[in-house]
Amino acid sequence: MGHKVTGLDLDERKVNSLQSGKLHFYEPGLNDLLLKHLNLENITFTTDTQKAIKENDVIFLCVGTPQSPNGSADLQYVKNAASSIGSFMNQYKVVVNKSTVPVGTAELVSNIIKENQPSEVPFDVVSNPEFLREGSALKDALHPDRVVIGSTSKKATLIMKELYKEVTCPIIETNPKSAELIKYAANSFLALKISFMNELARLCDELEININDVSKGIGLDHRIGPHFLQAGIGYGGSCFPKDVQALLHTSRKNGINLSILERASEVNRTQATYFMEKLTNTVGDLNGKTIAVLGLAFKANTDDTRESPSLTVVDYLAKHNCNVKVHDPVVRLQSSAYIQYSTIEETVADADAIIICTDWDEYRNIQWHKLKDLMKQPLLFDGRNLINRDDIIGLGYHYISIANF
Ligand SMILES: NC(=O)C1=CN([C@@H]2O[C@H](COP(=O)(O)OP(=O)(O)OC[C@H]3O[C@@H](n4cnc5c(N)ncnc54)[C@H](O)[C@@H]3O)[C@@H](O)[C@H]2O)C=CC1
Numbered sequence: 001m002g003h004k005v006t007g008l009d010l011d012e013r014k015v016n017s018l019q020s021g022k023l024h025f026y027e028p029g030l031n032d033l034l035l036k037h038l039n040l041e042n043i044t045f046t047t048d049t050q051k052a053i054k055e056n057d058v059i060f061l062c063v064g065t066p067q068s069p070n071g072s073a074d075l076q077y078v079k080n081a082a083s084s085i086g087s088f089m090n091q092y093k094v095v096v097n098k099s100t101v102p103v104g105t106a107e108l109v110s111n112i113i114k115e116n117q118p119s120e121v122p123f124d125v126v127s128n129p130e131f132l133r134e135g136s137a138l139k140d141a142l143h144p145d146r147v148v149i150g151s152t153s154k155k156a157t158l159i160m161k162e163l164y165k166e167v168t169c170p171i172i173e174t175n176p177k178s179a180e181l182i183k184y185a186a187n188s189f190l191a192l193k194i195s196f197m198n199e200l201a202r203l204c205d206e207l208e209i210n211i212n213d214v215s216k217g218i219g220l221d222h223r224i225g226p227h228f229l230q231a232g233i234g235y236g237g238s239c240f241p242k243d244v245q246a247l248l249h250t251s252r253k254n255g256i257n258l259s260i261l262e263r264a265s266e267v268n269r270t271q272a273t274y275f276m277e278k279l280t281n282t283v284g285d286l287n288g289k290t291i292a293v294l295g296l297a298f299k300a301n302t303d304d305t306r307e308s309p310s311l312t313v314v315d316y317l318a319k320h321n322c323n324v325k326v327h328d329p330v331v332r333l334q335s336s337a338y339i340q341y342s343t344i345e346e347t348v349a350d351a352d353a354i355i356i357c358t359d360w361d362e363y364r365n366i367q368w369h370k371l372k373d374l375m376k377q378p379l380l381f382d383g384r385n386l387i388n389r390d391d392i393i394g395l396g397y398h399y400i401s402i403a404n405f
C-alpha cells in the first residue's frame with residue numbers, strides 16, 4: 001500500500017529468515033511479495049526493539065494472545081510490548097492493537113505506555129482488529145470486507161484512514177471497546193455457524209439426510225449466506241478455539257451467560273471424537289489396526305497445526321494402540337504418536353482405514369482406484385466431506401462421512 005514497514009520480532013530465527021527472503025511458514029503468494037518488497041527496500045526486519053519503535057510513526061501490536069488455563073486471553077506479550085513502547089518512544093505515535101484482545105485492552109495498553117514513559121510523550125492507542133484467514137491471508141488483507149477503527153482520537157483515526165486509503169471497503173469508526181468486541185463477536189459467530197452445522201449433521205447422520213444439501217439449501221437465503229456452513233470434524237486453528245473461550249471468559253466475569261456459544265464450543269470439543277466413534281463402530285477393536293490419516297493442518301493451505309482436529313484424531317488413534325501413518329502436503333512434525341510419510345501411496349499401504357482430516361485439494365483429487373489395492377480393506381472415513389459418495393462407493397469403497405449422503 002506504499003508504506004515503509006519494519007517487522008520487529010524478538011525471535012531472531014524468524015527475523016533472519018524473513019530478512020533473507022524466506023517465509024518460515026506456509027502462506028500462498030506471500031513469499032513472492034516478501035521478496036519483491038525486500039528488493040524495493042519497502043520492508044525490513046529487525047530484533048532491535050528500540051530502533052523499530054523510534055523510527056516508526058505507527059506501531060502495530062501483532063503479538064500472540066494465547067489461551068490461559070482459565071480460558072482468558074493471556075496478555076503477557078501485549079503488556080511487554082506496550083512497556084517497550086513506553087520506554088522507547090521519543091515522539092507522537094499511534095499504537096495499534098492488531099492482536100485479538102479482550103474489551104478494555106486499549107485502555108490497559110495506554111496505561112502501561114504512560115507508566116513506562118521516562119518523560120511524557122503524546123500518543124494514541126487504536127483498536128484495529130484483523131480479520132484475515134490463514135491460507136488466504138494476502139487476499140483477505142488486501143481486499144477486506146471491512147476495516148474497523150476503534151479510537152477516541154480524531155488525529156489517530158485520520159492517520160489510520162490515511163494508512164488504509166488504498167483499501168476499498170467500508171470503514172467502521174467506533175470506540176476501542178466496541179472494536180475489541182467486534183473481533184470476538186465475528187470469530188464466535190463464525191464458530192457458531194460451524195458448530196450448528198456439525199450438530200445438525202449428527203441428526204442428518206441418523207436420518208440419512210445429506211448435510212451438504214442442507215447447507216446449500218439454507219445458504220442461498222441471503223439472510224443466512226453460504227459461508228462457514230461446511231460440516232466436518234470441527235473447527236481448529238490458533239483463533240476460533242481460543243477466541244471463543246476468551247469471550248466466554250469475559251461473559252462469565254461480567255455475570256452474563258452466553259449459553260449458545262457455550263454449546264457451540266462443547267459441540268466442537270466433541271466433534272472429532274463423534275467421528276472417531278464411527279470408526280470404532282465400523283472397525284471394532286482398534287488395537288493394532290493400521291490407520292492412515294490424511295492431513296495434519298487445521299485446514300487446507302496452511303502448515304499451522306495449532307488446535308488442529310487432526311491432532312485430536314491422531315491422539316485418539318494412538319490411545320487406542322493403532323499403528324498411525326500420516327500424510328500432509330506441507331506440515332512436517334515429529335511425533336511419537338505417528339509416522340509421517342511423504343507420499344499418499346506409502347501412507348495408505350496396508351491400512352485398515354483412511355481418515356481424511358484436512359480439506360487439501362490434493363486429497364479431493366486422489367486417484368482412489370489406484371489406492372484401493374494398496375490397502376488391507378477399502379475403508380474411507382471422510383472427516384471433511386471432500387469426496388463424492390456415489391463415485392467412491394462405485395469404486396468399491398466402504399465410505400463413512402459427516403452426513404455426506
Ligand atoms: N494467525 C492469524 O491468522 C490471525 C491472528 N490474529 C491475532 O493476531 C495475534 C497474533 O497471532 P499469530 O501471528 O498467530 O501469533 P504468533 O504467536 O504466531 O506470533 C506472534 C509473534 O510475536 C512475537 N513477539 C512476542 N512478543 C514480542 C515483542 N515484545 N516484540 C516483538 N515481537 C514479539 C513472537 O516472537 C511471535 O513471533 C493474535 O492475537 C491472534 O489472535 C488475528 C487475525 C488472524
Ligand SMILES: O=C(O)[C@H]1O[C@H](OP(=O)(O)OP(=O)(O)OC[C@H]2O[C@@H](n3ccc(=O)[nH]c3=O)[C@H](O)[C@@H]2O)[C@H](O)[C@@H](O)[C@@H]1O
Pocket residue numbers: 100130131132133134135187190194227228229230231232233234235236237238239240298299300
Ligand atoms: O482471528 C483469526 O485468527 C482468524 O480466524 C479465522 O481464520 P482461520 O482460523 O485462519 O481459518 P478459517 O478459515 O476461519 O477456519 C477455521 C476452522 O474452521 C473450519 N471450518 C471453516 C469453515 C467451515 O464451513 N467449516 C469448518 O469446519 C476450518 O476447517 C478450520 O479448522 C477467521 O475466519 C478469520 O476471519 C480470523 O481473522
